[in-house]
Amino acid sequence: RKEVEQDPGPFNVPEGATVAFNCTYSNSASQSFFWYRQDCRKEPKLLMSVYSSGNEDGRFTAQLNRASQYISLLIRDSKLSDSATYLCVVNLGGGSQGNLIFGKGTKLSVKP
Amino acid sequence: NAGVTQTPKFRVLKTGQSMTLLCAQDMNHEYMYWYRQDPGMGLRLIHYSVGEGTTAKGEVPDGYNVSRLKKQNFLLGLESAAPSQTSVYFCASSYSGGGTEAFFGQGTRLTVV
Numbered sequence: 001r002k003e004v005e006q007d008p009g010p011f012n013v014p015e016g017a018t019v020a021f022n023c024t025y026s027n028s029a030s031q032s033f034f035w036y037r038q039d040c041r042k043e044p045k046l047l048m049s050v051y052s053s054g055n056e057d058g059r060f061t062a063q064l065n066r067a068s069q070y071i072s073l074l075i076r077d078s079k080l081s082d083s084a085t086y087l088c089v090v091n092l093g094g095g096s097q098g099n100l101i102f103g104k105g106t107k108l109s110v111k112p
Numbered sequence: 113n114a115g116v117t118q119t120p121k122f123r124v125l126k127t128g129q130s131m132t133l134l135c136a137q138d139m140n141h142e143y144m145y146w147y148r149q150d151p152g153m154g155l156r157l158i159h160y161s162v163g164e165g166t167t168a169k170g171e172v173p174d175g176y177n178v179s180r181l182k183k184q185n186f187l188l189g190l191e192s193a194a195p196s197q198t199s200v201y202f203c204a205s206s207y208s209g210g211g212t213e214a215f216f217g218q219g220t221r222l223t224v225v
Binding site for chain 1: 145147152153154155156157160170202213214216217218219
């Protein structure tokens with residue numbers, strides 16, 4: 001089993017739609033979790049951290065379920081500018097501190 | 113603010129040639145990383161460093177060497193380039209490990225022919 005797994009998509013949605021991405025991780029000792037966004041031919045950039053209590057930033061909501069080793073990202077009222085690849089990222093912590101493990105990404109395409 | 117700067121941005125190498133990719137950060141970050149990104153494979157960690165003078169192997173270290181002689185610089189070397197090393201290389205840095213944000217450079221597109 002891969003350490004971080006994501007549905008590769010692509011997700012093709014109309015403007016204004018709500019879309020959800022899921023991510024599972026295999027190492028139960030993982031300590032911190034993130035969603036990064038990567039535009040075509042650009043570098044990844046942090047979208048938001050994911051906290052156990054869940055967190056929201058405008059149209060974006062992230063949730064973590066440690067028992068199921070599952071992370072989600074919900075985007076409401078999708079904009080054309082949301083089109084990108086969304087990367088689920090897990091930090092193992094402990095002896096591997098600093099070692100960020102990236103999922104392969106989920107591609108989102110928002111259409112007019 | 114420069115952030116993380118990678119040089120060069122593009123390079124074509126012949127099989128067997130050597131080269132060094134330079135990463136420089138001006139944020140006084142302790143941690144620095146080198147990743148490669150290939151289609152369908154996602155980002156894979158090559159080597160990383162938790163501070164000046166330290167380096168550690170990541171997921172795919174074979175064929176690469178690194179050095180962190182100065183805190184702000186992290187060099188990635190290819191001693192004898194192979195076509196399998198054709199990839200986009202990203203450098204990143206973070207203030208510490210764990211739950212801190214990683215900042216990425218713009219990437220180096222390397223083709224080995």
